[in-house]
Each structure stands twice: as C-alpha cells, then as structure tokens.
Amino acid sequence: MTNETALGILPRPVYPAGMPGAAPSDTLDDLLDAPRLWFRVFNEIGIINQLSVAQLERILAPHLKFADFRVLNHFIRLGGPRTPVDLARSFQVTKGTMTHTLQKMERLELIAVSPHGGDGRSKLVDITDAGRTAHAEALVGLLPEMERVIDGLDPVVVQTLKDALPAMVALRQALDKARD
Amino acid sequence: MTNETALGILPRPVYPAGMPGAAPSDTLDDLLDAPRLWFRVFNEIGIINQLSVAQLERILAPHLKFADFRVLNHFIRLGGPRTPVDLARSFQVTKGTMTHTLQKMERLELIAVSPHGGDGRSKLVDITDAGRTAHAEALVGLLPEMERVIDGLDPVVVQTLKDALPAMVALRQALDKARD
DNA sequence: CTTGACTAGTTTGATATCGAACTATAATGG
DNA sequence: CCATTATAGTTCGATATCAAACTAGTCAAG
Numbered sequence: 001m002t003n004e005t006a007l008g009i010l011p012r013p014v015y016p017a018g019m020p021g022a023a024p025s026d027t028l029d030d031l032l033d034a035p036r037l038w039f040r041v042f043n044e045i046g047i048i049n050q051l052s053v054a055q056l057e058r059i060l061a062p063h064l065k066f067a068d069f070r071v072l073n074h075f076i077r078l079g080g081p082r083t084p085v086d087l088a089r090s091f092q093v094t095k096g097t098m099t100h101t102l103q104k105m106e107r108l109e110l111i112a113v114s115p116h117g118g119d120g121r122s123k124l125v126d127i128t129d130a131g132r133t134a135h136a137e138a139l140v141g142l143l144p145e146m147e148r149v150i151d152g153l154d155p156v157v158v159q160t161l162k163d164a165l166p167a168m169v170a171l172r173q174a175l176d177k178a179r180d
Numbered sequence: 181m182t183n184e185t186a187l188g189i190l191p192r193p194v195y196p197a198g199m200p201g202a203a204p205s206d207t208l209d210d211l212l213d214a215p216r217l218w219f220r221v222f223n224e225i226g227i228i229n230q231l232s233v234a235q236l237e238r239i240l241a242p243h244l245k246f247a248d249f250r251v252l253n254h255f256i257r258l259g260g261p262r263t264p265v266d267l268a269r270s271f272q273v274t275k276g277t278m279t280h281t282l283q284k285m286e287r288l289e290l291i292a293v294s295p296h297g298g299d300g301r302s303k304l305v306d307i308t309d310a311g312r313t314a315h316a317e318a319l320v321g322l323l324p325e326m327e328r329v330i331d332g333l334d335p336v337v338v339q340t341l342k343d344a345l346p347a348m349v350a351l352r353q354a355l356d357k358a359r360d
Numbered sequence: 361c362t363t364g365a366c367t368a369g370t371t372t373g374a375t376a377t378c379g380a381a382c383t384a385t386a387a388t389g390g
Numbered sequence: 391c392c393a394t395t396a397t398a399g400t401t402c403g404a405t406a407t408c409a410a411a412c413t414a415g416t417c418a419a420g
Contacts, residue, residue: 037342038326042232044348049229050272051355052222067376085398092230097377099400104375121385121398146218149351149358157350162217164344167337168224174332175231178325247406265368277407279370284405301368301415 059141063108064134067091067101072110072127072135080126083116087125110134239321243288244314247271247281252290252307252315260306263296267305290314 053066060069070091075082082090088098102125105111110131116122127135150158233246240249250271255262268278282305285291290311296302307315330338 035323035326037345038330041341041345041348042228044345044352045225046229046233047272047352048222048348048355049226051352051359053226055355055359065376083398092227093376094378095399096379096401100376103400116398119386119398123399145358149354150218152354152357153350157347160344160347161221161351164340164347165217165221165224167340167344168221168228170333170337171329171341172224172227172231174329175228175235177332178329179231179235245406263368273406274408275369276371276409280406283370296368299368299416303369 055145056138056142059145060138061134064138067093067097068105068110069135069138071101071105072131072138075111075127075131076135081114081124082126083122084125085122105131235325236318236322239325240318241314244318247273247277248285248290249315249318251281251285252311252318255291255307255311256315261294261304262306263302264305265302285311 056069057064057066060066071087074087074090084098084102085095087102088095091098093101102111102113106113108130109128111125112128114124114126116124236249237244237246240246251267254267254270264278264282265275267282268275271278273281282291282293286293288310289308291305292308294304294306296304
C-alpha cells in the first residue's frame with residue numbers, strides 16, 4: 001500500500017520560472033518547497049477522500065452511493081423540503097446530476113417529490129420515512145467504523161486534525177472564491 | 181456558494197446508542213460531539229478535493245483529466261518505466277480503470293507501451309516527450325492558480341495546514357489499514 | 361512434466377458525473 | 391401586453407470508474 005500518488009512531490013528542476021505572489025523575504029528554498037508542500041497537502045486530501053468515500057459506500061446498502069447518502073444526510077440535518085436546484089448548489093453538482101440522483105432516490109422511495117406551489121418550473125423534494133430509516137441504518141454501520149479508524153490514531157494526530165478544521169474551512173472558501 | 185454539504189453536522193437526537201471505543205473518561209458531550217467533528221473534517225476534505233480537482237481540470241487541456249495528469253506526474257516524479265498494475269496500485273484504482281486510462285494516453289501519445297521482457301503477461305509503460313511537454317504545460321497553468329488561492333489565505337491558515345500534513349498522512353494510513 | 365494457484369491485463373455492463381442543448385415557466389422592461 | 395432574459399428541470403452524448411468475468415502467462419509442488 002505505497003499510496004504515493006496524485007499530485008506528488010515535484011523534482012526541483014521541473015519548475016517553470018517565476019513564482020508569482022512570493023514575498024521578497026522568501027528564501028529560494030521556500031520558493032521551491034512551497035508548491036511541493038501544497039501538492040502534498042492536496043494529494044493527501046485526495047487520498048483521504050477516496051478512501052473515506054469508498055469505506056462509506058462499502059457500509060451502505062449496495063444500491064446506495066455516497067451521493068444518495070449526502071442527500072439523505074442533508075435532509076436529516078437541515079430539514080426539508082428543498083428544490084432540486086438548491087440541493088445541486090449545496091453539493092456543487094450540476095442540475096443534470098441532481099436530476100439523476102433524485103430520480104433514482106424517488107424510485108427507491110427514499111424521497112418524495114411534489115409540485116412547488118406558485119412556481120410551475122420547480123419541484124419540492126423531501127425525505128420519506130424510508131429515507132430516514134435508510135439514513136439511520138447507514139449511521140449505525142458508519143459510526144463504529146469511524147471509531148475503529150480513530151482509535152488507531154495517535155491522540156496528537158486527532159487533536160491536530162480537529163484543530164486544523166477551521167483552516168480547512170478557510171482553504172475550501174478560498175478555493176470556492178477562486179472558482180470565478 | 182453555501183457549500184454546506186456531504187457528511188455534515190449531525191443533530192444529536194439521531195445518534196444510535198452505544199459509541200464503541202469511547203474511553204471512560206470522555207464526557208457525554210465529547211461522545212456526542214466526536215462524530216460530528218469527524219463528519220465535518222471528512223466533509224471539508226471532500227469539498228476541498230472536489231474543488232481542487234475541478235480547478236485542475238479547468239486548467240488542463242480539455243481531453244486531459246485528473247487521472248491522466250496523475251499518471252504524467254508520477255512518471256515525472258519517480259521516473260519510468262512502470263507496469264500498469266503498479267500504477268493502478270499507486271493510485272488505488274482498479275486494473276480495468278488503469279487499462280482504460282493508459283489506452284487513452286497511448287492514443288494521445290503521452291505514454292509509450294512496450295513488452296515486459298521476461299514476463300509475457302506484463303507490459304512496461306513510460307512517459308514520452310509529448311507527455312513531458314503536456315505535464316510541463318499543465319504546471320505552468322497550475323502553479324499561478326495555486327499561488328492565487330494561497331495568497332488569499334491568512335498566513336496562520338497556511339501554517340496550520342502545513343503543520344497538519346503529517347496528521348493527514350497518519351489519517352490516510354489509518355484509513356488504508358482499516359480497508360481490510 | 362503437469363496440475364493448481366496466482367498474477368497481469370482486458371473486456372463488459374452498470375452507474376455517476378459533466379457540459380451542452382432543450383423545454384417550460386417566470387420575471388422584467390419597454 | 392409583449393419581447394427579452396433568466397431560471398428550473400430534463401435529456402443526451404461522452405467519459406471515468408467499478409466489480410466481476412475472462413484470457414493468458416508464471417510459478418510452485420508433487
């Protein structure tokens with residue numbers, strides 16, 4: 001399980017000239033190391049995401065995917081009903097993707113769709129009791145697995161990650177803003 | 181761009197009873213808050229990944245995807261040649277997926293495939309000059325974008341994320357081990 | 361040797377996602 | 391009122407990914 005992957009460490013000679021945004025006080029080494037460090041951050045984040053989504057989908061009922069769980073979780077957390085386009089924006093997927101997900105979930109009766117009174121273009125989606133049950137069952141499988149992973153971690157690591165959460169939020173917001 | 185998503189904050193009443201692995205010294209609040217915190221960590225990681233991959237693919241030539249860039253980057257960093265199965269393991273994708281990626285990249289002449297002397301089952305893949313060029317061009321587009329994002333971040337955030345890198349590695353390894 | 365187990369790679373069918381085109385409804389500005 | 395513009399949702403074609411079945415080569419034990 002080597003796992004060295006994705007956006008990895010760059011060999012120095014490969015850098016294009018000119019590192020915009022570098023403060024004059026940066027040493028040459030800082031300039032050269034900065035992108036490599038960030039590549040590694042994004043790389044680890046990518047792998048953690050890949051592994052955690054895969055783990056979740058292994059726990060879910062076989063026809064349920066991460067996308068479906070996200071929708072269920074959204075309703076449990078924030079309540080319904082919601083319009084499809086609102087859900088699509090929340091998850092940063094296209095409207096077409098959300099149509100697909102919701103059609104499947106409606107077929108499975110995990111959600112119910114009703115017309116949006118007052119706007120003939122729109123719809124209202126809400127979770128059903130079956131959806132609530134499916135979500136609760138997923139949690140019952142998920143939480144022990146999460147415990148199992150976390151119990152294997154050094155407490156310092158756990159604390160570091162918890163402390164890094166606000167920084168992750170800031171990074172996410174910066175990426176989101178850069179998305180113009 | 182609300183972005184509240186995925187594995188979000190859980191409402192307390194929804195927890196199934198029994199939180200395995202909890203130390204007796206944990207307070208009740210710790211027990212209830214722990215999974216919510218972890219959900220948020222995985223949630224932020226998921227969004228950061230989604231946004232950063234999307235950003236990268238916006239920069240890449242239109243037929244190049246993240247998967248292709250990863251392969252190019254792997255060769256630049258670690259050199260070639262490599263077997264397909266080795267690449268598949270490095271990126272934690274299935275052999276079938278790697279077959280697909282490599283066939284496309286060979287069509288684009290970004291990689292070259294040759295027989296593996298001594299093992300009739302296997303192949304050897306290596307990057308071509310065109311592949312090296314494509315990688316370098318991707319970097320030229322990517323690095324300024326990375327700078328742009330990072331320049332918008334509070335230095336404390338930057339430092340926190342860099343400091344959290346070893347913890348992310350540890351989490352990734354724990355997830356990988358839990359993948360039995 | 362030959363058989364059985366393992367490994368490398370491909371193929372296939374299903375599904376998730378995207379971007380773009382399309383339909384239908386709403387809102388706005390003359 | 392009408393024309394234009396914007397928004398909600400669907401559909402379509404392309405592609406990435408997975409799991410599972412399959413082919414072919416290797417290796418080890420008898």
